[in-house]
Amino acid sequence: MSKFLSRRFSSLVPYTPGEQPRDMEYVKLNTNESPFEPSPKVIEAVGSDEVKKLNLYPDPTGKALTQKLAETYGVEEENVFISNGSDDILNFSFMAFCDKDKGAAFPEISYGFYEVYADLYGVDSKKIPLKEDFSINISDYFGAKRTVVIANPNAPTGLALSLNEVEEIVKANADDVVIIDEAYVDFGAESAVPLTKKYNNLIVVMTYSKSRSLAGGRLGFAIAHKDLISDLNTIKYSTNPYNINRLTMAAGIASLEDADYYKACNKNTAEVREYTKAELEKRGFVLTDSKANFLFAKNDKIGGENYYLSLKSKGVLVRHFKNDKIKDYVRITIGTKEQMDILLSKTDEILSEV
Numbered sequence: 490m491s492k493f494l495s496r497r498f499s500s501l502v503p504y505t506p507g508e509q510p511r512d513m514e515y516v517k518l519n520t521n522e523s524p525f526e527p528s529p530k531v532i533e534a535v536g537s538d539e540v541k542k543l544n545l546y547p548d549p550t551g552k553a554l555t556q557k558l559a560e561t562y563g564v565e566e567e568n569v570f571i572s573n574g575s576d577d578i579l580n581f582s583f584m585a586f587c588d589k590d591k592g593a594a595f596p597e598i599s600y601g602f603y604e605v606y607a608d609l610y611g612v613d614s615k616k617i618p619l620k621e622d623f624s625i626n627i628s629d630y631f632g633a634k635r636t637v638v639i640a641n642p643n644a645p646t647g648l649a650l651s652l653n654e655v656e657e658i659v660k661a662n663a664d665d666v667v668i669i670d671e672a673y674v675d676f677g678a679e680s681a682v683p684l685t686k687k688y689n690n691l692i693v694v695m696t697y698s699k700s701r702s703l704a705g706g707r708l709g710f711a712i713a714h715k716d717l718i719s720d721l722n723t724i725k726y727s728t729n730p731y732n733i734n735r736l737t738m739a740a741g742i743a744s745l746e747d748a749d750y751y752k753a754c755n756k757n758t759a760e761v762r763e764y765t766k767a768e769l770e771k772r773g774f775v776l777t778d779s780k781a782n783f784l785f786a787k788n789d790k791i792g793g794e795n796y797y798l799s800l801k802s803k804g805v806l807v808r809h810f811k812n813d814k815i816k817d818y819v820r821i822t823i824g825t826k827e828q829m830d831i832l833l834s835k836t837d838e839i840l841s842e843v
């Protein structure tokens with residue numbers, strides 16, 4: 490830290506992205522990326538015609554992409570906000586809907602960035618414990634008097650709330666914003682988008698990073714009542730109006746034009762998830778009922794950190810969290826069937842060594 494850093498950031502602990510070691514080729518199952526390339530239509534859309542226009546700023550309103558998203562999700566353009574990854578939207582939301590008088594509430598075990606944003610803006614955060622089985626007790630969020638943020642499915646547990654449960658939370662916080670982070674919704678959970686027509690306090694946040702094979706492109710979007718979208722635009726136009734570059738914008742549009750491709754990829758991921766889960770269970774693992782593109786697994790014979798380290802030494806990366814409540818577990822991204830078979834065979838080696 491330099492002596493120039495503002496004192497308000499002196500104790501800020503930034504988010505730690507999943508590791509990307511370069512010392513060897515790993516089977517990378519640690520950051521919940523898609524193992525599949527973007528659709529051929531996306532690759533074509535980002536071709537030289539678009540590159541030739543890079544001397545020009547992109548459309549700050551992202552009209553073409555916004556229109557396409559509105560069509561896809563059955564809402565109006567005024568209900569759609571697009572951004573540089575969904576982290577950007579979460580950032581804007583904490584900036585817009587929290588302050589020293591309005592705290593945030595989110596599950597104690599969830600996406601680590603929520604706490605970072607709260608700290609960044611000096612927002613008091615209430616971290617609500619999960620139940621013993623890692624599920625969310627929805628009534629803990631009723632009348633929170635805070636901005637509520639819930640990942641659904643939750644990370645890294647993979648457990649999903651039903652649409653009815655989400656509606657209960659939204660209804661019970663009518664005077665506060667409820668943000669439902671649906672980064673993993675396309676792998677088998679119910680989206681709360683339909684509720685945005687009924688409730689003016691709900692923001693549904695989604696990303697292209699997982700179910701649309703575009704983590705490297707950085708594209709996210711939110712769907713909400715037009716007044717909330719307008720608030721997000723106030724923040725965007727006060728920070729970085731051109732926050733989505735031309736190439737990513739073109740990729741985002743082309744993705745929506747090849748919905749069948751992504752549907753097939755996501756279906757494959759859900760099937761490979763169930764296959765891997767069953768195989769790990771055969772080997773004595775305990776897993777949650779994940780609806781996401783990852784598994785949350787433990788095997789007390791190996792231990793969480795040891796399993797992570799042993800896999801790494803054998804060329805397979807998974808994610809281990811040091812938090813005491815989940816330190817026995819690892820989070821395993823679902824890759825291709827071939828990648829998961831490598832994970833399983835390395836797991837067999839590890840089990841034979843303990």
Ligand SMILES: *Cc1c(COP(=O)(O)O)cnc(C)c1O
Pocket residue numbers: 521573574575576577600640644670672695696697698704707708709
């Ligand atoms: C991956 C992830 C995000 C961030 O996605 P980007 O669009 O890549 O910024 C947000 N929320 C959750 C729960 C995630 O897992």
